[in-house]
Amino acid sequence: MADLRNNFVGIKSPNPFWLASAPPTDKAYNVERAFKAGWGGVVWKTLGEEGPPVVNVNGPRYGAIWGADRRLLGLNNIELITDRDLYVNLREMKQVKMNWPDRALIASIMVPCEENAWKAILPLVEETGADGIELNFGCPHGMSERGMGSAVGQVPEYIEMVVRWCKQYTRMPVITKLTPNITDIRKPARAARAGGTDAVSLINTINSITGVNLDTFSPEPSIDGRGSHGGYCGPAVKPIALNMVAEIARDTETHGLPISGIGGVTTWRDAAEFMALGAGNVQVCTAAMTYGFKIVQEMITGLSDWMDAKGHRTLDDISGRAVPNVTDWQYLNLNYITKAKIDQDACIKCGRCHIACEDTSHQAITQLVNGVRHFEVIEEECVGCNLCVNVCPVDNCITMETLPAGTLDRRTGKPVDPNYANWTTHPNNPMARQAAE
Amino acid sequence: MGTTQSGILGGRLPLAEYEANFSDLHAPLDRHEALVAADRCYFCHDAPCMTACPTAIDIPLFIRQIATGNPIGSAKTIFDQNILGGMCARVCPTETLCEEACVRNTAEERPVEIGRLQRYASDIAMTENKQFYTRSARTGRRVAVVGAGPAGLACAHRLAVKGHDVVIYDAREKAGGLNEYGIAAYKAVDDFAQKEVDYVLSIGGIEVSHGKALGRDFSLADLAGEFDAVFLGLGLAGVNALRIEGENAEGVEDAVDFIAALRQSKTKADIPVGRRVVVLGGGMTAIDAAVQAKLLGAEEVTICYRRGKEHMNASGFEQDLAASKGVTIRHWLQPKRIAVKDGRVAGIELDYTTLDNGKLTTTGETGILAADQIFKAIGQTFEASALGALRMKSGRIVVDAEGRTSLEKVWAGGDCVLGGEDLTVSAVAMGRDAAGSIDRAFAAAQPLASAVA
Numbered sequence: 037m038a039d040l041r042n043n044f045v046g047i048k049s050p051n052p053f054w055l056a057s058a059p060p061t062d063k064a065y066n067v068e069r070a071f072k073a074g075w076g077g078v079v080w081k082t083l084g085e086e087g088p089p090v091v092n093v094n095g096p097r098y099g100a101i102w103g104a105d106r107r108l109l110g111l112n113n114i115e116l117i118t119d120r121d122l123y124v125n126l127r128e129m130k131q132v133k134m135n136w137p138d139r140a141l142i143a144s145i146m147v148p149c150e151e152n153a154w155k156a157i158l159p160l161v162e163e164t165g166a167d168g169i170e171l172n173f174g175c176p177h178g179m180s181e182r183g184m185g186s187a188v189g190q191v192p193e194y195i196e197m198v199v200r201w202c203k204q205y206t207r208m209p210v211i212t213k214l215t216p217n218i219t220d221i222r223k224p225a226r227a228a229r230a231g232g233t234d235a236v237s238l239i240n241t242i243n244s245i246t247g248v249n250l251d252t253f254s255p256e257p258s259i260d261g262r263g264s265h266g267g268y269c270g271p272a273v274k275p276i277a278l279n280m281v282a283e284i285a286r287d288t289e290t291h292g293l294p295i296s297g298i299g300g301v302t303t304w305r306d307a308a309e310f311m312a313l314g315a316g317n318v319q320v321c322t323a324a325m326t327y328g329f330k331i332v333q334e335m336i337t338g339l340s341d342w343m344d345a346k347g348h349r350t351l352d353d354i355s356g357r358a359v360p361n362v363t364d365w366q367y368l369n370l371n372y373i374t375k376a377k378i379d380q381d382a383c384i385k386c387g388r389c390h391i392a393c394e395d396t397s398h399q400a401i402t403q404l405v406n407g408v409r410h411f412e413v414i415e416e417e418c419v420g421c422n423l424c425v426n427v428c429p430v431d432n433c434i435t436m437e438t439l440p441a442g443t444l445d446r447r448t449g450k451p452v453d454p455n456y457a458n459w460t461t462h463p464n465n466p467m468a469r470q471a472a473e
Numbered sequence: 474m475g476t477t478q479s480g481i482l483g484g485r486l487p488l489a490e491y492e493a494n495f496s497d498l499h500a501p502l503d504r505h506e507a508l509v510a511a512d513r514c515y516f517c518h519d520a521p522c523m524t525a526c527p528t529a530i531d532i533p534l535f536i537r538q539i540a541t542g543n544p545i546g547s548a549k550t551i552f553d554q555n556i557l558g559g560m561c562a563r564v565c566p567t568e569t570l571c572e573e574a575c576v577r578n579t580a581e582e583r584p585v586e587i588g589r590l591q592r593y594a595s596d597i598a599m600t601e602n603k604q605f606y607t608r609s610a611r612t613g614r615r616v617a618v619v620g621a622g623p624a625g626l627a628c629a630h631r632l633a634v635k636g637h638d639v640v641i642y643d644a645r646e647k648a649g650g651l652n653e654y655g656i657a658a659y660k661a662v663d664d665f666a667q668k669e670v671d672y673v674l675s676i677g678g679i680e681v682s683h684g685k686a687l688g689r690d691f692s693l694a695d696l697a698g699e700f701d702a703v704f705l706g707l708g709l710a711g712v713n714a715l716r717i718e719g720e721n722a723e724g725v726e727d728a729v730d731f732i733a734a735l736r737q738s739k740t741k742a743d744i745p746v747g748r749r750v751v752v753l754g755g756g757m758t759a760i761d762a763a764v765q766a767k768l769l770g771a772e773e774v775t776i777c778y779r780r781g782k783e784h785m786n787a788s789g790f791e792q793d794l795a796a797s798k799g800v801t802i803r804h805w806l807q808p809k810r811i812a813v814k815d816g817r818v819a820g821i822e823l824d825y826t827t828l829d830n831g832k833l834t835t836t837g838e839t840g841i842l843a844a845d846q847i848f849k850a851i852g853q854t855f856e857a858s859a860l861g862a863l864r865m866k867s868g869r870i871v872v873d874a875e876g877r878t879s880l881e882k883v884w885a886g887g888d889c890v891l892g893g894e895d896l897t898v899s900a901v902a903m904g905r906d907a908a909g910s911i912d913r914a915f916a917a918a919q920p921l922a923s924a925v926a
Contacts, residue, residue: 104512384579387518403519429515430580 038343039350040336042076042140044316045209045234045294047167049076049140052317052339052351053307053332056298057082057144057170057213060324062118064128068135073329074336077140079237079319082117082172083125085147085157090116090179096257099246099266110272111322112246114257114264116178117146122160130164141165142211146172146184149194151201158206168209171198171233173224174240176217176267186240189215192227199231211296214238214280216273221280225290236284237296237319239277241267270322274300278313282362285314302331304338311351312358366460371453373445374420374436376400376413382433385409389424389434397423415446475770481724481846483745485770491741494768498659498794499589507593510586511540517576522587525574527894527902528555532571532587539594548598549605551591555905556630557623559599559669560652561898562592563660566757568790570898599672608678609636614915617642617700619687622650623897624887624904625706626673631908633678637915640700641679644686648674650708651888652897654733657761658741659768688858697882702911705870705878705885706904711854715753719811724818728752728762728850735765747846750774751821753808754850756786762848763800774800775842779807779826779833809839811847820844855889866891876907884911 042052054077055061055070062081070078084090092115099112118125133141143166147153161169172179173189180187188194195212202210212228214221216239225236243265247256255263277299284290297315301307302323310318323331348354378389378401390411393401400417401424402410413424425434439445441454461468475486486494502510514536522532531550538547551558565571567588575584598605614637618625621643629639647653649666656666674681687693687707696703712727714720724747731744738744746769752759755778767774776795778785781804785792795802805826812820820843824835855869864871864879869891876884886903888895893903 105509384576385517385521386515386576387520388515391518409519409521 038340038348040340042317042351044296045168047140047209050138051076051336053335054079054140054317054319055324056319056321057172058321059115060321063120064132067132070329071136071139074332075329077142079142079144079170080125080129082144082146083122084117085153086122089119089121092116092119093259095259099257101246101272108326109270110268111270112244112266112268114177114266117175126160126164129166133165140167142168142170144170144172146175146179149183149188149198154198154201155205158202162206162208166208168211169202169206170211170213170237171202172213174213174215176215176241176243177265186215186217189224190218192223195224196227196231199228199233203232209234211235211237213240215240216276216280217243221283222287222290225284225293229290229293235294235296237298239280239299241269242273242276244268269300271300271302274306278309281310281315282313282359285356285359286362304335304342307335308339308342308354311355314356314359316355367458369456369458370462371455371457373439373452375415375418375439376420376424376434377437378411378413378434382430383411384430385411386429387411388427388429392423392427397421418447477748477772479748479845481745481747484742485746488740488742495658495741497662501596502589502593507539507590510590511536513577514585515576521574521576522571525570527896527899530554530558535594536585536590539590544594544597545603547594548603551595552605555898555901556627556673557669557897557901558591559595560661560666561901562588562595564656565898566788569788599668604675606634606676608633608676611638612636612915614701616702616704616911617696618704618706620650620706620708620887621648621681622706622708622887622900623652624900625704626670627901627904628704628706628886628908629679630673630676631905632911633676635912639679641681642685643681643683646683648681654736655729657732657765658735692859693861693863693883703883704907704911705883705889706887707855707889709853709855709888711856712849713852713854715808715849717808717810719813722811722813722818723816724845725811725847725849728754728758728848729853731848732758732761741769744769746771747844748772749844750846750848751842751844752776752848752850754778755780755784756850757791759850760787760791760795762850764795764798767798767800776800776802777806777823778804781805807835818844818847821847875910876903877910
């Protein structure tokens with residue numbers, strides 16, 4: 037049996053599946069249910085400073101996009117941080133941590149960018165017995181208009197400053213949560229590291245409008261006919277999150293900085309991918325909000341069974357394994373040549389590969405052969421782009437086959453060169469370096 | 474429970490049971506169901522379903538329009554090719570047409586529910602009385618259409634769109650042809666055939682003259698003299714005879730008459746049916762008669778077909794439907810003699826049959842089934858009369874690919890022509906295409922001096 041125990045910057049949990057700071061972790065009732073279901077940890081819904089709590093809108097807080105059969109693909113929210121009294125939250129956190137000593141309990145915090153505000157709240161949180169804090173520099177709506185959330189996360193200098201205060205005023209590990217609403221994710225990550233953060237977590241939600249009501253012309257979700265951008269999350273954002281995690285994992289300045297991976301984790305497979313790209317654990321929200329807390333059981337068993345099948349014993353065996361394989365485009369091997377191959381027994385003859393290639397790509401798939409409906413790759417035209425694989429509705433019907441070195445590439449009429457060669461030395465590159473003699 | 478009294482009686486069942494038995498065979502899809510079903514369409518390129526449709530409806534497009542919340546646009550896609558798309562959605566043997574061709578069969582042996590989706594979209598447009606077509610400026614050309622069935626209606630509609638004036642002659646009281654008189658009641662509930670006729674005729678420019686039969690009230694020559702063109706969209710009025718002893722006994726009936734009477738009955742309780750019913754034949758008519766006999770409360774209904782299951786014209790779906798309603802289908806049995814008692818049917822003696830070098834022969838064995846009612850469903854014939862020199866072959870009218878007959882100014886389509894498929898949808902295609910051909914012929918001819926702009 038694979039060992040799923042997680043040690044993230046000293047915070048221990050029985051598995052690497054944490055619930056992200058969000059509606060599912062707003063109060064003891066939910067968190068207790070989550071722990072009963074098997075979640076390894078929770079990041080409590082973001083606490084604000086002492087005083088009257090924030091208020092939320094009283095109309096819809098969520099918008100969504102759906103795939104086939106109304107499967108939720110992307111969710112957007114305009115909810116703010118906790119709208120419950122600070123002390124109610126702190127009391128409940130303390131009780132929950134006492135009830136569940138083996139689970140991770142992290143406090144998410146967002147207070148104004150003033151040293152005293154942070155100095156005031158940190159001891160209160162520490163007193164709950166929480167295992168660590170997460171700095172919410174990501175929330176992209178509402179709070180950012182008040183100079184908090186992503187308004188901080190978009191200014192590396194502020195990040196560094198606040199992290200520094202936190203490291204100064206608490207012994208708890210500090211996780212800095214980053215916003216993706218920025219051009220280069222490495223900049224805030226470097227700033228957090230410079231401030232002394234123990235880890236970063238990402239991504240927070242992405243600025244988004246999920247749709248427009250075409251009767252009222254109001255953006256969705258609509259509050260009395262008007263809408264505001266919300267934070268986008270769910271399966272649709274996973275590719276964006278994976279890239280940002282990888283960027284930080286492979287950046288020389290942030291390499292080795294612990295990462296808690298967030299963004300569309302829906303299955304064990306998503307979690308494994310985040311961890312392979314350098315995350316030490318993952319945080320989940322939308323999947324739980326879509327299906328309930330029970331999904332963690334699928335995640336735990338799936339990850340464990342996959343690790344067993346592959347001979348990975350601990351999470352350290354998988355964490356970061358894909359990072360060395362993430363590179364810049366210029367270093368990709370231009371002598372690696374693939375051709376699409378259609379399994380005629382699996383083909384259902386929908387013709388989508390043909391029309392995609394014919395209309396939008398390289399005219400490399402037949403429609404008729406000897407007058408019969410038949411879809412076959414024309415190797416002379418196939419550039420190996422993979423579009424046909426992606427539009428084919430049948431799993432594994434079209435595959436990309438690697439041409440072995442020495443075989444003839446019928447598109448170029450040349451044999452496949454066995455040597456690695458990339459753009460940096462390509463003759464078409466005006467900046468090409470001289471290839472070694 | 475109904476009565477099992479012998480003889481041919483109406484009112485075998487409580488009224489509520491008739492209502493349940495003759496309700497919609499497939500309930501219409503609601504919006505959610507339609508979206509789920511539409512989601513399964515792969516939007517195939519050069520889609521096999523579209524090729525399989527005799528009217529070549531752009532099926533992937535109309536399904537995508539449903540999936541994207543545009544059922545009205547979807548209905549127009551359907552009606553552009555098939556103005557009787559509503560009825561075809563109900564009666565097409567989709568399992569041997571579009572749905573058989575669906576690539577989902579290869580993927581998971583379950584096609585996209587094309588027929589039910591077509592009904593979903595066309596029902597919405599018809600319920601809203603959404604009219605997609607307006608007539609072109611009147612041309613002054615007049616066309617006679619004989620037969621207000623699927624072929625005639627489709628032809629008349631397309632002609633009317635083109636600005637020509639049409640008079641449809643039909644021998645029956647109601648328009649619709651087999652849609653009104655020849656389809657099992659549970660496939661076209663709520664008087665759908667007449668609603669569809671009204672929808673089609675609302676284009677304007679089409680006059681329907683009821684109770685007028687070719688050969689009795691006028692000849693083809695009369696029409697050709699009076700009109701600029703004639704379209705013959707006649708049905709098959711004749712029924713094949715058994716030519717065996719006892720055929721004239723009371724209780725031996727034509728299945729088509731039984732089916733027509735059922736359609737015209739409101740409650741169905743007034744339609745008498747036997748206790749033990751035998752239906753002779755292997756096509757859709759046999760199935761429709763047998764299933765409805767069972768639904769009327771017959772205790773035993775047996776279809777006897779002289780060849781094997783694989784030779785039956787009725788689709789697999791129809792055969793399964795019959796079986797699910799409690800109809801017994803027996804193969805390799807050919808009627809030999811009808812047993813008669815007191816002038817009434819008492820039973821039927823059948824020869825067992827086999828194929829001998831591809832030729833059907835009797836084995837010498839016989840069997841007897843007790844019956845108080847026997848329906849003949851062994852095929853219909855075209856009763857041609859007053860057609861003059863029109864070229865016929867094998868008892869049907871010979872036409873070219875556009876529906877032109879051997880006579881100038883005369884087109885034909887539907888069941889009355891040679892090489893048809895005896896399907897509503899094929900009749901629609903032929904009527905529609907003949908209208909196109911007529912319109913082109915008018916355009917090629919000298920314009921009328923009296924044309925109204």
